[in-house]
Amino acid sequence: MKLFSREQIYEADQQTIKKQDITSTELMDRAGSQIFNWMHLRLQGAQVPIHVFCGIGNNGGDGLVLTQHLISHGYHVTTYIVNYSHKRSKDFLINYDKVKSMTKTWPVVLEDNEAFPEINQEDIIVDAVFGIGLNRPVPDWVKDLFIHFRKTKAFTLSIDVPSGLFLDQPVKDEDAVVWAGYTLSFASPKLVFFLPETAKYTAQWEVLDIGLDQEYLMSTKTEADLIGKHEVLPLYMPRDKFSHKGTFGHTLIIGGSYGKIGAVILSSRAALSAGSGLVSAYVPKCGYIPLQSSFPEAMVLTDRDENEITEISFDLKPTVIGMGMGLGTSPNTLDAFEAFLKNNKTPLVIDADAINLLSKNKALLKLLPIHSVLTPHPKELERLIGTWSDDFEKLEKVKSFSKKYHAVVVIKGANTITVFQEKIYINTTGNPGLATAGSGDVLTGIITGLIAQSYSALAAAIFGVYLHGKAADITIEDYGYQSLTATHVIEYMGKAYLDLFEQPQQLPQEEPKEDN
Numbered sequence: 001m002k003l004f005s006r007e008q009i010y011e012a013d014q015q016t017i018k019k020q021d022i023t024s025t026e027l028m029d030r031a032g033s034q035i036f037n038w039m040h041l042r043l044q045g046a047q048v049p050i051h052v053f054c055g056i057g058n059n060g061g062d063g064l065v066l067t068q069h070l071i072s073h074g075y076h077v078t079t080y081i082v083n084y085s086h087k088r089s090k091d092f093l094i095n096y097d098k099v100k101s102m103t104k105t106w107p108v109v110l111e112d113n114e115a116f117p118e119i120n121q122e123d124i125i126v127d128a129v130f131g132i133g134l135n136r137p138v139p140d141w142v143k144d145l146f147i148h149f150r151k152t153k154a155f156t157l158s159i160d161v162p163s164g165l166f167l168d169q170p171v172k173d174e175d176a177v178v179w180a181g182y183t184l185s186f187a188s189p190k191l192v193f194f195l196p197e198t199a200k201y202t203a204q205w206e207v208l209d210i211g212l213d214q215e216y217l218m219s220t221k222t223e224a225d226l227i228g229k230h231e232v233l234p235l236y237m238p239r240d241k242f243s244h245k246g247t248f249g250h251t252l253i254i255g256g257s258y259g260k261i262g263a264v265i266l267s268s269r270a271a272l273s274a275g276s277g278l279v280s281a282y283v284p285k286c287g288y289i290p291l292q293s294s295f296p297e298a299m300v301l302t303d304r305d306e307n308e309i310t311e312i313s314f315d316l317k318p319t320v321i322g323m324g325m326g327l328g329t330s331p332n333t334l335d336a337f338e339a340f341l342k343n344n345k346t347p348l349v350i351d352a353d354a355i356n357l358l359s360k361n362k363a364l365l366k367l368l369p370i371h372s373v374l375t376p377h378p379k380e381l382e383r384l385i386g387t388w389s390d391d392f393e394k395l396e397k398v399k400s401f402s403k404k405y406h407a408v409v410v411i412k413g414a415n416t417i418t419v420f421q422e423k424i425y426i427n428t429t430g431n432p433g434l435a436t437a438g439s440g441d442v443l444t445g446i447i448t449g450l451i452a453q454s455y456s457a458l459a460a461a462i463f464g465v466y467l468h469g470k471a472a473d474i475t476i477e478d479y480g481y482q483s484l485t486a487t488h489v490i491e492y493m494g495k496a497y498l499d500l501f502e503q504p505q506q507l508p509q510e511e512p513k514e515d516n
């Protein structure tokens with residue numbers, strides 16, 4: 001799914017109005033009606049007090065359309081105008097008059113220095129104060145209103161975006177943003193719903209289709225894409241009947257040090273479960289027996305040293321190398337790593353201590369083959385690119401890094417983000433159960449195993465992150481969050497693959513009672 005920017009959404013609105021020959025008021029009607037349908041389906045006429053807070057722009061206008069439907073369907077609704085400016089939008093004013101003519105009274109106008117309405121925890125707040133038009137800090141008294149919303153603990157439904165949340169700037173004051181229980185967003189979810197610092201402002205979100213011009217939406221390229229099943233299916237490469245293990249490549253995993261051989265075992269097993277035809281591991285001598293006995297499918301090569309890697313040399317011709325898990329960062333290992341990079345031509349996936357070695361010796365970065373994949377967690381990323389002041393700056397820095405070194409960077413986190421040059425891909429699978437030892441080693445193994453099968457580096461990163469999260473999502477159905485282990489993720493990879501082709505269960509369609 002594409003994540004459109006604010007400018008693109010405004011453009012989509014304009015194109016829609018032009019091509020469908022409708023007015024902006026009609027488009028607002030669609031938006032407000034969709035919000036109403038969503039609520040009506042769930043509330044079914046329940047007499048819960050609904051407080052609709054409308055700003056003076058088009059987001060407020062959407063709120064006023066919603067109000068009209070709620071009133072005409074007999075809901076218990078109170079409408080407030082959050083009068084933060086006198087520059088009311090045309091479509092706001094049209095709907096403001098409509099509400100007046102329906103109810104014979106004007107909505108309650110809230111201004112600075114006025115008492116805020118009483119709201120109970122069981123009530124519903126609809127937040128239509130600011131939408132994507134927010135372009136400067138929220139006035140203090142409106143911030144106080146948002147604090148009031150939170151104090152009531154009432155369910156808060158935000159229209160389009162939680163008010164106070166900028167689409168392209170960090171939040172400076174978390175009290176100046178509405179904390180939504182649910183956001184109903186038009187055109188696409190917004191990038192900020194997925195970034196670590198701003199995801200918390202909406203617990204859940206959903207996109208409502210307001211019939212924007214399909215041609216524009218289809219043909220417009222976005223800076224960010226959201227990755228779900230629909231997006232990874234075209235990446236999947238089916239297997240030919242006449243294929244053999246050589247067809248699916250040879251993965252070499254290089255890593256491990258005394259006490260950290262398990263990381264290599266996890267990565268190697270993950271590469272095989274992702275479909276790599278052959279898997280070999282290169283470890284210090286102490287890793288030989290553990291690997292051979294726990295993972296009979298792998299071939300094992302050893303360093304001359306017992307406890308750490310001191311020289312990386314082998315006779316194999318691997319298709320791809322995944323390295324860094326459990327590697328350690330000793331001077332001997334660094335020398336081996338540097339010598340290896342100077343001669344290496346094989347595609348690389350770089351994780352953990354291999355990232356740390358690069359961070360401490362930045363000159364080595366230019367030795368990476370193009371389209372290397374790096375899989376840092378936030379601390380490793382910080383060592384690699386330096387600190388950042390907010391998520392937007394972080395993304396910009398990662399993009400520059402990616403461009404400079406032609407690398408694919410996978411930023412691990414709740415919504416793992418893959419960055420390649422100017423473009424970012426946000427994963428939607430995975431769960432807090434993945435915050436467990438070894439899950440990163442498994443991810444690196446999966447991505448490496450996909451590259452072995454001739455997926456491009458970018459496709460392998462996007463698809464690998466998806467499958468890894470999906471396997472974890474299926475695992476928790478059997479094990480729950482707490483008991484999920486990295487080994488489960490490997491074992492559930494098969495189910496993650498099968499899930500790609502599972503038809504969604506057809507639920508009986510519920511219809512809203514009526515809509516007029």
Ligand SMILES: NC(=O)C1=CN([C@@H]2O[C@H](COP(=O)(O)OP(=O)(O)OC[C@H]3O[C@@H](n4cnc5c(N)ncnc54)[C@H](O)[C@@H]3O)[C@@H](O)[C@H]2O)[C@@H](O)CC1
Nearest residue numbers: 013028031057058059130131132133134135136137138160
């Ligand atoms: N443009 C369209 O045709 C459609 C717009 N829609 C709605 O319209 C919204 C965008 O509407 P607007 O562009 O009118 O903007 P908003 O309703 O988000 O904001 C209203 C106005 O407030 C002003 N403003 C911004 N920050 C302020 C601040 N801190 N203090 C005081 N004033 C401030 C701005 O000048 C802005 O235009 C969307 O989020 C969506 O909800 C939908 O109705 C669908 C169609």
Ligand SMILES: [K+]
Nearest residue numbers: 127130161163
């Ligand atoms: K809003």
